[in-house]
Amino acid sequence: MKKQLITAALLASTALVAQAADRPMRILIVNDDGCESYGTTSLQTKLAAKGYDVWLVAPATNQSGIGSAITFKPNKIFDVKKISDKQYCFPGTPADSLDFAVLGVMQDAPPDLVISGVNDGPNTGVAQLNSGTVSAAARAVRYGYPAIAASIGYVLTEKEMKAGWPSTKLYWPQAVDYVVQVVDELGKSWQSGQSLLPKDSGLSINYPPLAKDKIAGVKYVINEQHPKAQHHYQLLPDGKAQQIMNKDVLTPSQADTDTGWLNKGYITYTVIDGDWNAPQLESEYQALLNKPELQHP
Numbered sequence: 001m002k003k004q005l006i007t008a009a010l011l012a013s014t015a016l017v018a019q020a021a022d023r024p025m026r027i028l029i030v031n032d033d034g035c036e037s038y039g040t041t042s043l044q045t046k047l048a049a050k051g052y053d054v055w056l057v058a059p060a061t062n063q064s065g066i067g068s069a070i071t072f073k074p075n076k077i078f079d080v081k082k083i084s085d086k087q088y089c090f091p092g093t094p095a096d097s098l099d100f101a102v103l104g105v106m107q108d109a110p111p112d113l114v115i116s117g118v119n120d121g122p123n124t125g126v127a128q129l130n131s132g133t134v135s136a137a138a139r140a141v142r143y144g145y146p147a148i149a150a151s152i153g154y155v156l157t158e159k160e161m162k163a164g165w166p167s168t169k170l171y172w173p174q175a176v177d178y179v180v181q182v183v184d185e186l187g188k189s190w191q192s193g194q195s196l197l198p199k200d201s202g203l204s205i206n207y208p209p210l211a212k213d214k215i216a217g218v219k220y221v222i223n224e225q226h227p228k229a230q231h232h233y234q235l236l237p238d239g240k241a242q243q244i245m246n247k248d249v250l251t252p253s254q255a256d257t258d259t260g261w262l263n264k265g266y267i268t269y270t271v272i273d274g275d276w277n278a279p280q281l282e283s284e285y286q287a288l289l290n291k292p293e294l295q296h297p
Contacts, residue, residue: 024053025187025196028111028145030097031119032132034062035081035089039118039152039172044087046180052187053086055111057101059132060089064121068135070095094132095139102143113183113196114140117150118175120168122206124153124258124268125227134272137202142274146197149204149272150179153262156252167209175207178267204270206262219266224257 027047031040035058048054060081071092080100081089088105090097094116102110119133128134137149152175154160155167182205186196197203204223208215230249233241252263262268 023192024051025183025190026053026106026109026112027055027183028098028101028106028114028140029054029056029058030094030101030114030116030136030140031058032063032066032094032116032136033120034059035083035087037062037120039120039150039176042173043115043118043176043179046176047183050180050184052183055086055101055106056083057088057090057097057105059094059097060091063093063132064119065130066093066132066135067130068095068132068139069093070099094136098136098139102140102145111145112190112192113186114145114147114202115150115179115183116140116147117205118172118179118207119149119151120172121151121165122153122259122262123149123151123204124206124262124270125224125253126230128204128223128258128270129227130230134204137204138272138274140274141200141202141272144200146195147202148179148182149202150175150207151205152207153209155209156249156263165209171207171209171211174212178207179205200273200275202272202274204268204272206258206268206270208262208265208267210265214265215267216265217267218269219261220269220271221258221261223270224255224259227257227259 029040029044031037033039035056037058040056040058044054044056078091080091083089088100090100098114114137116133116137119131123131123134133151134149137147140147152168152172154165160167190196228248229246231243231245234244235241253260254263258268258270
Protein backbone atom coordinates (compact mmCIF):
# COMPACT_ATOMS: atom_id res chain seq x y z
CA MET A 1 0.00 0.00 0.00
CA LYS A 2 2.84 2.35 0.96
CA LYS A 3 4.57 1.62 -2.34
CA GLN A 4 1.35 2.39 -4.23
CA LEU A 5 1.00 5.73 -2.41
CA ILE A 6 4.60 6.68 -3.22
CA THR A 7 4.07 5.71 -6.85
CA ALA A 8 0.87 7.75 -7.00
CA ALA A 9 2.65 10.74 -5.45
CA LEU A 10 5.48 10.47 -7.97
CA LEU A 11 3.00 10.25 -10.84
CA ALA A 12 1.14 13.29 -9.51
CA SER A 13 4.41 15.21 -9.18
CA THR A 14 5.41 14.26 -12.71
CA ALA A 15 2.02 15.39 -13.98
CA LEU A 16 2.43 18.77 -12.29
CA VAL A 17 5.89 19.22 -13.82
CA ALA A 18 4.52 18.32 -17.23
CA GLN A 19 1.63 20.72 -16.74
CA ALA A 20 4.08 23.51 -15.83
CA ALA A 21 6.20 22.74 -18.88
CA ASP A 22 3.15 22.79 -21.12
CA ARG A 23 1.66 26.00 -19.75
CA PRO A 24 0.76 28.79 -22.16
CA MET A 25 3.41 31.36 -22.95
CA ARG A 26 3.01 34.31 -20.57
CA ILE A 27 3.11 37.66 -22.40
CA LEU A 28 3.16 41.19 -20.99
CA ILE A 29 1.98 44.00 -23.26
CA VAL A 30 2.98 47.61 -22.56
CA ASN A 31 3.06 50.74 -24.72
CA ASP A 32 3.31 54.52 -24.64
CA ASP A 33 -0.01 55.38 -26.32
CA GLY A 34 -2.10 54.63 -23.24
CA CYS A 35 -3.92 51.62 -21.83
CA GLU A 36 -6.90 52.06 -24.17
CA SER A 37 -4.85 52.26 -27.37
CA TYR A 38 -6.15 50.04 -30.17
CA GLY A 39 -2.69 48.70 -30.96
CA THR A 40 -2.38 47.35 -27.43
CA THR A 41 -5.89 46.23 -26.52
CA SER A 42 -6.45 44.47 -29.85
CA LEU A 43 -3.08 42.75 -29.53
CA GLN A 44 -4.06 41.43 -26.12
CA THR A 45 -7.40 40.20 -27.43
CA LYS A 46 -5.90 38.46 -30.44
CA LEU A 47 -3.07 36.82 -28.52
CA ALA A 48 -5.44 35.66 -25.76
CA ALA A 49 -7.72 34.14 -28.40
CA LYS A 50 -4.72 32.08 -29.51
CA GLY A 51 -4.38 30.64 -26.02
CA TYR A 52 -1.53 32.76 -24.69
CA ASP A 53 -1.58 34.03 -21.10
CA VAL A 54 -1.63 37.76 -21.83
CA TRP A 55 -1.32 40.67 -19.42
CA LEU A 56 -1.70 44.34 -20.31
CA VAL A 57 -0.13 47.03 -18.14
CA ALA A 58 0.10 50.42 -19.84
CA PRO A 59 0.06 54.13 -18.97
CA ALA A 60 -3.27 55.61 -17.96
CA THR A 61 -2.72 58.44 -20.46
CA ASN A 62 -0.82 58.92 -23.70
CA GLN A 63 2.91 59.11 -22.94
CA SER A 64 4.30 59.23 -26.48
CA GLY A 65 7.82 60.59 -26.85
CA ILE A 66 8.66 60.40 -23.15
CA GLY A 67 11.53 57.98 -23.68
CA SER A 68 12.86 56.05 -20.70
CA ALA A 69 11.57 58.39 -17.97
CA ILE A 70 10.40 56.82 -14.70
CA THR A 71 8.66 58.05 -11.56
CA PHE A 72 10.98 57.51 -8.58
CA LYS A 73 9.15 58.55 -5.44
CA PRO A 74 9.43 55.89 -2.71
CA ASN A 75 6.28 55.58 -0.58
CA LYS A 76 4.18 57.36 -3.21
CA ILE A 77 0.76 55.75 -3.62
CA PHE A 78 -0.37 55.27 -7.21
CA ASP A 79 -4.03 55.30 -8.19
CA VAL A 80 -3.98 52.19 -10.37
CA LYS A 81 -7.07 51.35 -12.40
CA LYS A 82 -7.74 47.63 -12.77
CA ILE A 83 -9.80 47.07 -15.93
CA SER A 84 -9.93 43.29 -15.66
CA ASP A 85 -8.04 40.42 -14.06
CA LYS A 86 -5.04 40.92 -16.35
CA GLN A 87 -5.45 44.50 -17.53
CA TYR A 88 -4.19 47.59 -15.68
CA CYS A 89 -3.93 51.31 -16.36
CA PHE A 90 -0.96 52.73 -14.45
CA PRO A 91 -0.65 56.49 -13.78
CA GLY A 92 2.89 56.87 -15.04
CA THR A 93 5.26 56.40 -17.94
CA PRO A 94 5.77 53.32 -20.14
CA ALA A 95 8.85 52.40 -18.06
CA ASP A 96 6.75 52.81 -14.89
CA SER A 97 4.14 50.48 -16.36
CA LEU A 98 6.76 47.85 -17.11
CA ASP A 99 8.10 48.14 -13.57
CA PHE A 100 4.63 47.88 -12.05
CA ALA A 101 4.09 44.71 -14.06
CA VAL A 102 7.33 42.82 -13.48
CA LEU A 103 8.03 44.19 -9.99
CA GLY A 104 4.40 44.14 -8.88
CA VAL A 105 1.43 42.27 -10.30
CA MET A 106 3.52 39.69 -12.19
CA GLN A 107 6.47 39.32 -9.82
CA ASP A 108 5.49 35.76 -8.87
CA ALA A 109 4.83 34.71 -12.47
CA PRO A 110 7.07 36.83 -14.71
CA PRO A 111 6.52 37.15 -18.45
CA ASP A 112 8.20 34.95 -21.03
CA LEU A 113 7.94 37.81 -23.51
CA VAL A 114 7.34 41.56 -23.29
CA ILE A 115 5.72 43.29 -26.26
CA SER A 116 5.66 47.08 -26.35
CA GLY A 117 3.11 48.32 -28.90
CA VAL A 118 1.78 48.15 -31.48
CA ASN A 119 2.61 51.85 -31.45
CA ASP A 120 0.67 54.46 -33.41
CA GLY A 121 3.51 55.81 -35.54
CA PRO A 122 7.04 54.74 -36.52
CA ASN A 123 9.99 54.36 -34.19
CA THR A 124 13.00 54.72 -36.45
CA GLY A 125 15.82 57.24 -36.56
CA VAL A 126 15.64 59.86 -33.83
CA ALA A 127 12.10 58.73 -32.93
CA GLN A 128 13.58 55.53 -31.52
CA LEU A 129 15.67 57.61 -29.10
CA ASN A 130 12.56 59.47 -27.89
CA SER A 131 10.21 56.52 -27.94
CA GLY A 132 8.48 55.34 -24.81
CA THR A 133 7.56 52.21 -26.75
CA VAL A 134 11.15 51.24 -27.54
CA SER A 135 12.41 52.42 -24.14
CA ALA A 136 10.00 50.10 -22.32
CA ALA A 137 11.20 47.18 -24.43
CA ALA A 138 14.86 48.07 -23.84
CA ARG A 139 14.20 48.30 -20.09
CA ALA A 140 12.65 44.84 -20.17
CA VAL A 141 15.75 43.50 -21.94
CA ARG A 142 17.96 45.14 -19.31
CA TYR A 143 15.98 43.24 -16.66
CA GLY A 144 16.56 40.00 -18.57
CA TYR A 145 13.19 39.62 -20.35
CA PRO A 146 12.98 38.99 -24.11
CA ALA A 147 11.18 41.94 -25.64
CA ILE A 148 9.69 43.17 -28.90
CA ALA A 149 8.88 46.80 -29.65
CA ALA A 150 6.34 47.04 -32.47
CA SER A 151 5.25 50.13 -34.39
CA ILE A 152 3.45 51.08 -37.58
CA GLY A 153 4.77 53.84 -39.83
CA TYR A 154 3.34 56.98 -41.38
CA VAL A 155 2.87 58.02 -44.99
CA LEU A 156 4.84 61.25 -44.79
CA THR A 157 2.71 63.85 -46.54
CA GLU A 158 1.07 67.07 -45.38
CA LYS A 159 -2.32 65.61 -46.32
CA GLU A 160 -1.82 62.52 -44.14
CA MET A 161 -0.54 64.58 -41.22
CA LYS A 162 -3.46 67.03 -41.32
CA ALA A 163 -5.98 64.18 -41.54
CA GLY A 164 -4.52 62.38 -38.53
CA TRP A 165 -2.56 59.72 -40.42
CA PRO A 166 -5.49 57.77 -41.96
CA SER A 167 -3.22 55.19 -43.63
CA THR A 168 -1.71 54.30 -40.28
CA LYS A 169 -5.18 53.80 -38.78
CA LEU A 170 -6.31 51.77 -41.80
CA TYR A 171 -3.45 49.27 -41.63
CA TRP A 172 -3.01 49.21 -37.85
CA PRO A 173 -5.03 45.95 -37.53
CA GLN A 174 -2.80 44.41 -40.17
CA ALA A 175 0.29 45.39 -38.16
CA VAL A 176 -1.22 43.84 -35.03
CA ASP A 177 -1.91 40.62 -36.94
CA TYR A 178 1.70 40.59 -38.09
CA VAL A 179 2.98 40.77 -34.51
CA VAL A 180 0.68 37.88 -33.59
CA GLN A 181 2.19 35.95 -36.49
CA VAL A 182 5.71 36.69 -35.18
CA VAL A 183 4.75 35.45 -31.71
CA ASP A 184 3.24 32.28 -33.18
CA GLU A 185 6.46 31.61 -35.08
CA LEU A 186 8.58 32.12 -31.97
CA GLY A 187 6.19 29.96 -29.97
CA LYS A 188 6.68 26.94 -32.21
CA SER A 189 10.02 26.09 -30.58
CA TRP A 190 9.47 27.69 -27.17
CA GLN A 191 9.55 25.69 -23.95
CA SER A 192 8.90 26.95 -20.44
CA GLY A 193 12.14 28.04 -18.80
CA GLN A 194 13.90 28.73 -22.08
CA SER A 195 14.58 32.19 -23.48
CA LEU A 196 12.36 33.04 -26.41
CA LEU A 197 14.97 35.32 -28.03
CA PRO A 198 18.78 35.39 -28.01
CA LYS A 199 20.04 36.30 -24.54
CA ASP A 200 19.98 39.96 -23.52
CA SER A 201 18.40 41.16 -26.73
CA GLY A 202 15.15 42.34 -28.20
CA LEU A 203 13.68 43.33 -31.53
CA SER A 204 12.20 46.60 -32.76
CA ILE A 205 9.74 46.00 -35.61
CA ASN A 206 8.39 48.80 -37.80
CA TYR A 207 5.53 47.89 -40.12
CA PRO A 208 4.73 50.05 -43.18
CA PRO A 209 1.20 51.51 -43.54
CA LEU A 210 0.56 49.68 -46.79
CA ALA A 211 -1.65 46.95 -48.19
CA LYS A 212 -0.09 43.50 -47.98
CA ASP A 213 0.58 43.31 -51.71
CA LYS A 214 2.57 46.55 -51.48
CA ILE A 215 4.93 45.37 -48.74
CA ALA A 216 8.37 44.68 -50.19
CA GLY A 217 9.56 42.21 -47.53
CA VAL A 218 11.58 42.23 -44.31
CA LYS A 219 14.85 44.12 -43.93
CA TYR A 220 17.27 43.85 -41.01
CA VAL A 221 18.64 47.33 -40.36
CA ILE A 222 20.37 49.33 -37.65
CA ASN A 223 18.93 52.47 -36.18
CA GLU A 224 19.86 55.55 -38.17
CA GLN A 225 23.18 56.96 -36.95
CA HIS A 226 23.27 60.68 -36.06
CA PRO A 227 19.67 61.24 -37.20
CA LYS A 228 18.19 64.66 -37.81
CA ALA A 229 16.23 66.02 -34.89
CA GLN A 230 12.45 66.13 -35.18
CA HIS A 231 12.33 69.67 -33.84
CA HIS A 232 14.29 72.79 -32.98
CA TYR A 233 13.76 75.77 -30.70
CA GLN A 234 13.26 79.45 -31.39
CA LEU A 235 13.87 82.07 -28.73
CA LEU A 236 10.99 84.56 -28.48
CA PRO A 237 11.28 88.28 -27.67
CA ASP A 238 9.86 87.76 -24.19
CA GLY A 239 12.63 85.28 -23.36
CA LYS A 240 10.48 82.19 -23.73
CA ALA A 241 11.28 79.43 -26.20
CA GLN A 242 9.03 77.83 -28.79
CA GLN A 243 9.49 74.25 -30.01
CA ILE A 244 9.09 74.00 -33.78
CA MET A 245 8.69 70.86 -35.87
CA ASN A 246 11.52 70.21 -38.32
CA LYS A 247 10.00 70.35 -41.82
CA ASP A 248 12.62 67.90 -43.08
CA VAL A 249 10.86 65.20 -41.05
CA LEU A 250 8.04 65.29 -43.61
CA THR A 251 10.49 64.66 -46.46
CA PRO A 252 10.48 60.86 -46.87
CA SER A 253 14.02 59.51 -46.60
CA GLN A 254 15.15 56.90 -49.10
CA ALA A 255 18.52 56.39 -47.39
CA ASP A 256 20.03 53.06 -46.41
CA THR A 257 18.69 53.41 -42.87
CA ASP A 258 15.83 52.02 -40.83
CA THR A 259 13.77 55.10 -41.75
CA GLY A 260 14.63 54.83 -45.44
CA TRP A 261 13.80 51.13 -45.74
CA LEU A 262 10.50 51.59 -43.91
CA ASN A 263 9.60 54.39 -46.33
CA LYS A 264 10.46 52.04 -49.20
CA GLY A 265 7.81 49.61 -48.02
CA TYR A 266 9.84 47.15 -45.99
CA ILE A 267 9.03 45.74 -42.57
CA THR A 268 12.17 46.68 -40.66
CA TYR A 269 13.77 44.58 -37.93
CA THR A 270 16.30 46.30 -35.65
CA VAL A 271 17.97 44.13 -33.01
CA ILE A 272 18.29 46.05 -29.75
CA ASP A 273 19.77 45.53 -26.31
CA GLY A 274 19.37 47.27 -22.98
CA ASP A 275 23.08 47.47 -22.22
CA TRP A 276 24.70 50.90 -22.33
CA ASN A 277 28.22 49.45 -22.21
CA ALA A 278 30.74 49.74 -25.07
CA PRO A 279 33.77 47.69 -23.92
CA GLN A 280 35.11 47.50 -27.48
CA LEU A 281 36.18 51.15 -27.11
CA GLU A 282 38.02 50.80 -23.77
CA SER A 283 41.50 50.84 -25.36
CA GLU A 284 40.74 54.10 -27.16
CA TYR A 285 39.54 55.70 -23.94
CA GLN A 286 42.63 54.47 -22.11
CA ALA A 287 44.80 56.12 -24.77
CA LEU A 288 42.92 59.39 -24.23
CA LEU A 289 42.64 59.40 -20.45
CA ASN A 290 45.36 57.15 -19.02
CA LYS A 291 47.26 60.10 -17.52
CA PRO A 292 49.02 60.10 -14.10
CA GLU A 293 47.12 63.19 -12.94
CA LEU A 294 43.83 61.41 -13.55
CA GLN A 295 44.90 58.27 -11.70
CA HIS A 296 45.64 60.11 -8.45
CA PRO A 297 43.87 63.49 -8.55
